Amino acid sequence: MTKYYKGRVDCIDKLKTHDTGYYESHNNDPDNNTVTELSKYEKLLHSSLKEFYIKNPDRPGKKLKFLELGCEAGCKTYSFLTKFIHKYLDVYYGVDLPGIIKLSHIKNNKNVFLTDTVFNIKEKTIDIFYANAVINYLKNPYTDLTHILNMSPEYIHIHRTHCTTGDEFATLQLTLNDTTEEVINQVGMWFLNIKKLVDLFELNNYELVYLEKERDRTLWDIPKNNEYWKQYSRNNFIFRKIK
Numbered sequence: 001m002t003k004y005y006k007g008r009v010d011c012i013d014k015l016k017t018h019d020t021g022y023y024e025s026h027n028n029d030p031d032n033n034t035v036t037e038l039s040k041y042e043k044l045l046h047s048s049l050k051e052f053y054i055k056n057p058d059r060p061g062k063k064l065k066f067l068e069l070g071c072e073a074g075c076k077t078y079s080f081l082t083k084f085i086h087k088y089l090d091v092y093y094g095v096d097l098p099g100i101i102k103l104s105h106i107k108n109n110k111n112v113f114l115t116d117t118v119f120n121i122k123e124k125t126i127d128i129f130y131a132n133a134v135i136n137y138l139k140n141p142y143t144d145l146t147h148i149l150n151m152s153p154e155y156i157h158i159h160r161t162h163c164t165t166g167d168e169f170a171t172l173q174l175t176l177n178d179t180t181e182e183v184i185n186q187v188g189m190w191f192l193n194i195k196k197l198v199d200l201f202e203l204n205n206y207e208l209v210y211l212e213k214e215r216d217r218t219l220w221d222i223p224k225n226n227e228y229w230k231q232y233s234r235n236n237f238i239f240r241k242i243k
């Protein structure tokens with residue numbers, strides 16, 4: 001299957017297909033974490049957790065409220081958390097598309113709340129917000145992120161996020177059948193302005209404590225001399241609330 005981007009629109013609402021083609025990922029195997037097999041993103045999460053519990057003397061014993069956007073059916077991050085801090089986990093909020101949430105086999109666990117929109121989460125505060133390769137697929141990313149900011153998480157992890165240094169735009173991401181070239185799926189996807197995204201957090205009393213810009217990827221069918229590619233980076237961000 002081939003994925004590529006077609007066209008450029010200024011607003012995801014103009015993508016006629018956005019409502020019919022979501023990026024869906026089931027990945028229903030939560031039990032594939034061992035300490036030696038942690039992904040880069042899990043290692044980053046591990047360091048925030050360590051800081052959360054160890055560096056701060058009033059932390060041990062504090063129970064964690066964790067919110068993951070784009071958790072997939074398997075909620076892999078939940079099993080990661082239960083492995084490392086099971087007795088300190090207060091609640092795991094997982095958000096994904098309705099069809100994905102329905103498939104999840106952890107949905108009835110005691111300290112789990114799964115839902116299809118962040119707006120169903122009514123906590124005054126949460127401790128860690130985690131979104132890995134998700135923000136770009138939201139119809140209104142800044143609206144969702146503002147709701148998250150209202151819950152004042154201490155750490156915000158936003159990984160694998162496609163950004164531009166130029167004007168924000170959305171494209172249609174097509175998945176084609178390799179042989180017939182028939183379009184199998186199409187999804188609206190944002191390229192967010194990196195400064196605007198970082199400013200959103202910095203203006204809300206967060207500091208950027210980790211930034212990794214990945215520039216050495218091929219952007220599906222976009223040629224490397226294309227103006228979009230020159231402005232492009234895929235980013236891993238960690239923000240920490242300033243006390």
Ligand SMILES: C[S@@+](CC[C@H](N)C(=O)[O-])C[C@H]1O[C@@H](n2cnc3c(N)ncnc32)[C@H](O)[C@@H]1O
Nearest residue numbers: 023024025070072095096097132133134137138
């Ligand atoms: C590229 S996958 C990343 C999955 C997982 N976070 C990971 O790191 O492997 C994107 C995820 O976002 C979910 N997603 C797409 N649109 C969404 C939306 N509007 N609200 C919540 N989740 C969404 C997809 O179903 C999928 O689980």
